[in-house]
Amino acid sequence: MQTVALVLALLLAVTLSRSLARLTRCPLPLVQIGLGVLFALGPLPSVELEPEIFFLVLLPPLLFIDGWRIPKRDLFRDGRLIVALAIGLVIFTVVGMGYFIHWMIPAMPLAVAFALAAVLSPTDPVAVASVASSAPIPRRLMHILEGESLFNDASGLVCLRFAILAATTGSFSLSEAAASFVWLAVGGIAVGVLGTFAVTQLQRVLTAHIGEDGGTLTLLSLLIPFGVYLLAEAIGGSGILAVAAGGVAMSFVEAGGRAQALTRMRRTAVWDTVELAANGAIFVILGEQLPRIVQDATATIGADGSGALTLVLYVVAINLVLVLLRFLWVWATVHVVRIRLRFMKMEARTVSPQLVLATTLAGVKGTVTLAGILTLPVVLADGSPFPARNLAIVLAMSVILSTLLIATVLLPPILSHLRLEAEADDDERLAFEASGAAARQAIEAKHDLLLKDGGDAELLAEAAARALHRYERREGGAGTDDATVARARHIRRAARELQLAGLEAERRSLFTLLRRRQVDDGVVRRLVRQVDLLEARLRED
Known part of the structure; x- marks a missing residue:
């Protein structure tokens, strides 16, 4: 005790x-x-080290x-x-x-x-x-x-x-x-x-x-x-x-x-x-x-x-x-x-x-x-x-x-x-360059996923718009019938898949830069944490 x-x-x-x-x-x-x-x-007894x-x-x-x-x-x-x-x-x-x-x-x-x-x-x-x-x-x-x-x-x-x-x-x-x-x-x-x-x-x-x-x-x-x-x-x-x-x-x-x-x-x-x-x-x-x-x-x-x-x-x-x-x-x-x-x-x-x-x-x-x-x-x-x-x-x-x-x-x-x-400026420059490279990889991954599956062109276009605008304000539904609800569900699922694919490509790009020692560990760790937080939020939705 x-x-x-x-x-x-x-x-x-x-x-x-x-x-x-x-x-x-x-x-x-x-x-x-x-x-x-x-x-x-x-009053406590001494620590016997x-x-x-x-x-x-x-x-x-x-x-x-x-x-x-x-x-x-x-x-x-x-x-x-x-x-x-x-x-x-x-x-x-x-x-x-x-x-x-x-x-x-x-x-x-x-x-x-x-x-x-x-x-x-x-x-x-x-x-x-x-x-x-x-x-x-x-x-x-x-x-x-x-x-x-x-x-x-x-x-x-x-x-x-x-x-x-x-x-x-x-x-x-x-x-x-x-x-x-x-x-x-x-x-x-x-x-x-x-x-x-x-x-x-x-x-x-x-x-x-x-x-x-x-x-x-x-x-x-x-x-x-x-x-x-x-x-x-x-x-x-x-x-x-x-x-x-x-x-x-x-x-x-x-x-x-x-x-x-x-x-x-x-x-x-x-x-x-x-x-x-x-x-x-x-x-x-x-x-x-x-x-x-x-x-x-x-x-x-x-x-x-x-x-x-x-x-x-x-x-x-x-x-x-x-x-x-x-x-x-x-x-x-x-x-x-x-x-x-x-x-x-x-x-x-x-x-x-x-x-x-x-x-x-x-x-x-x-x-x-x-x-x-x-x-x-x-x-x-x-x-x-x-x-x-x-x-x-x-x-x-x-x-x-x-x-x-x-x-x-x-x-x-x-x-x-x-x-x-100018270490702070250098860190910001490296972070900006790494973030830009990762963003390009994310956009390419989303485009590849869109081209991979023919599907409903209109649905995919709407899903892509939502995926490329992460923080777009949700608009009220135009209707409440089963078809509208089902279509909204499909759009959300497709947009989620596109966003997850983009985040995964973004993270891969950051780790690749880290393995090549082109970016400091601290910069990559900070950017990867941001990506992880976004992914965790998406998976909870």
């Missing part, structure tokens, strides 16, 4: 947090963390939907920069930050310092989007940050696994670590892609034989991330990479456009709710854990003759070094990409200092940092306590809070002066 009460209290806190964020104009993650602190001071369950329950759906919805056109266009940030920056941060933390805190073993650095390397674009709501991040930059976070979660957690192994066993082999990394990456990606395609193929076979059940297909899409995560972990691969790769694979499956309109609409609504609840629950849990961990960490530092001031200095120093390392890597990577483009005689635009600074400050820590640091074991292999565990946890959580605050204060003024390209 207590578990049920805790879950309901978490969901209530997440629900209230959005209204409070709008009223106070405070970033949503900070509001949720504050509610978590109040939650910890309330088990890292394995935390990873399994909350992370798979979030990473899966991120991979599913990330724009593939931008992902391939900025692939080199995303890979450099997702893998190169993580390794650079782990090495540089690990040695710095060990130098600053000699009582923390080097392996533990590397573990702390590993969980501090991934970023959280959801938190960035929240704190930058007053000055929205440019679309292309946001997509780069989304791609980075999608894959640096896996690389950061892989580095964490090796660091924990070195801390608990006292040994580390670079060759074994490299081989393990390759297997984790290859095995995880393979399980994610093949598992997603296998499930969706089975779904197509069943649908072809017994028809489409929207509720069942929606539930099946929710189970895919958990299934590929568990399977990848069972074979020693990366469950995080499996979920991310499965989400990307799911986007290609969706581009086939085989699901019915109502199924897509229901599935989108369910996934939006799951994403809202999981993201909010993570930050509420962070706030709920914060008072107890700060108390434990302060007691641990006090045992060494230091106090809270030392803890604050540690957090400030770690944040400064994190910003410096990220700034150096982003600056170097962007300029290397520009140099390569020039060498290939491709267009290379000037990179503004504001862009590099905004990308640097957008490295906000969040869900994976919280989940990863809590996986630190309590004892070593010989049964002795894990060194500096409480200190590492409180430092990680303090960095999450401080990066959120830094981004809240500094990102909006920087972003207000940052201009990449």
Whole structure:
């Protein structure tokens, strides 16, 4: 009963947090963390957070939907920069930050310092989007940050696994670590892609034989991330990479456009709710854990003759070094990409200092940092306590809070002066072109259907007029005799068939543009949703 009460209290806190964020104009993650602190001071029992369950329950759906919805056109266009940030920056941060933390805190073993650095390397674009709501991040930059976070979660957690192994066993082999990394990456990606395609193929076979059940297909899409995560972990691969790769694979499956309109609409609504609840629950849990961990960490530092001031200095120093390392890597990577483009005689635009600074400050820590640091074991292999565990946890959580605050204060003024390209105009142009191409396909499909069936020419002409003028006002009937009613019924049926044929052709045209990467995923998703709404309305009539 207590578990049920805790879950309901978490969901209530997440629900209230959005209204409070709008009223106070405070970033949503900070509001949720504050509610978590109040939650910890309330009458309900404290949340006993088990890292394995935390990873399994909350992370798979979030990473899966991120991979599913990330724009593939931008992902391939900025692939080199995303890979450099997702893998190169993580390794650079782990090495540089690990040695710095060990130098600053000699009582923390080097392996533990590397573990702390590993969980501090991934970023959280959801938190960035929240704190930058007053000055929205440019679309292309946001997509780069989304791609980075999608894959640096896996690389950061892989580095964490090796660091924990070195801390608990006292040994580390670079060759074994490299081989393990390759297997984790290859095995995880393979399980994610093949598992997603296998499930969706089975779904197509069943649908072809017994028809489409929207509720069942929606539930099946929710189970895919958990299934590929568990399977990848069972074979020693990366469950995080499996979920991310499965989400990307799911986007290609969706581009086939085989699901019915109502199924897509229901599935989108369910996934939006799951994403809202999981993201909010993570930050509420962070706030709920914060008072107890700060108390434990302060007691641990006090045992060494230091106090809270030392803890604050540690957090400030770690944040400064994190910003410096990220700034150096982003600056170097962007300029290397520009140099390569020039060498290939491709267009290379000037990179503004504001862009590099905004990308640097957008490295906000969040869900994976919280989940990863809590996986630190309590004892070593010989049964002795894990060194500096409480200190590492409180430092990680303090960095999450401080990066959120830094981004809240500094990102909006920087972003207000940052201009990449006329993205809004470009989106509108692409949407207009895609909509026009889809409309042409719809008109052709209606004409083909008219020519296909000779029938009553007068009836078909009237049906076509109604189909081509969707919102034409219905006129009162000229009579009420059976023949007139029957003819009106036939006209409505024919007009409905023509409209459905046009909408299907319109949707096929949009998905074709998406598969050819001629239009951004977000544009196609918005236009397809409009078509789906019209089709659902027609089928209800």
